[in-house]
Amino acid sequence: xxxxxxxxxxxxxxxxxxxxxxxxxxxxxxxxxxxxxxxxxxxxxxxxxxxxxxxxxxxxxxxxxxxxxxxxxxxxxxxxxxxxxxxxxxxxxxxxxxxxxxxxxxxxxxxxxxxxxxxxxxxxxxxxxxxxxxxxxxxxxxx
Numbered sequence: 001x002x003x004x005x006x007x008x009x010x011x012x013x014x015x016x017x018x019x020x021x022x023x024x025x026x027x028x029x030x031x032x033x034x035x036x037x038x039x040x041x042x043x044x045x046x047x048x049x050x051x052x053x054x055x056x057x058x059x060x061x062x063x064x065x066x067x068x069x070x071x072x073x074x075x076x077x078x079x080x081x082x083x084x085x086x087x088x089x090x091x092x093x094x095x096x097x098x099x100x101x102x103x104x105x106x107x108x109x110x111x112x113x114x115x116x117x118x119x120x121x122x123x124x125x126x127x128x129x130x131x132x133x134x135x136x137x138x139x140x141x142x143x
Contacts, residue, residue: 010085011037011051014093014122021126036069038083039076046078049095053085058111061101066108070098083122084115094119 011027018025018040025040038049050069052059061082073080082101084094089112096119101108110118 007051007053010053014038014049014051014083015040017093017122018126023126034068036065036072039072039078041078046076047081048073048076048078049081049083051083051085053087055087057086057113058109059084059086059115060104061108063107066098066101081125082110084110084119086112086115091116091121093122095122095125096120 037051100118
């Protein structure tokens with residue numbers, strides 16, 4: 001379990017990564033079941049993100065947090081994502097879609113191996129979004 005201050009520091013790190021990739025991003029203070037952790041986007045993509053960090057091989061997320069994440073994403077016409085940081089592992093961040101999570105009675109969860117298989121590294125997420133923007137701009141030039 002990661003303490004609250006370290007969790008906030010990881011959220012701030014992710015916000016910086018989005019900003020470095022030319023996204024507008026902010027951490028929502030006091031996030032929990034009331035709001036997701038991060039909102040990030042640009043003119044073409046908006047992500048609503050729940051951030052989870054762990055030293056274990058599995059992350060659990062309360063159903064109330066997932067409900068909030070999905071509601072925010074729906075209301076903002078955004079993509080709901082979960083950003084996972086498995087401390088002391090080879091990767092820094094894995095970003096997964098909600099449908100990659102296992103559903104349990106009171107929570108959702110995902111293990112390290114599934115996150116690696118079904119998720120994207122942060123750089124892959126933003127490069128995919130940058131490629132979409134480039135393709136759209138190229139398409140507009142040829143019209």
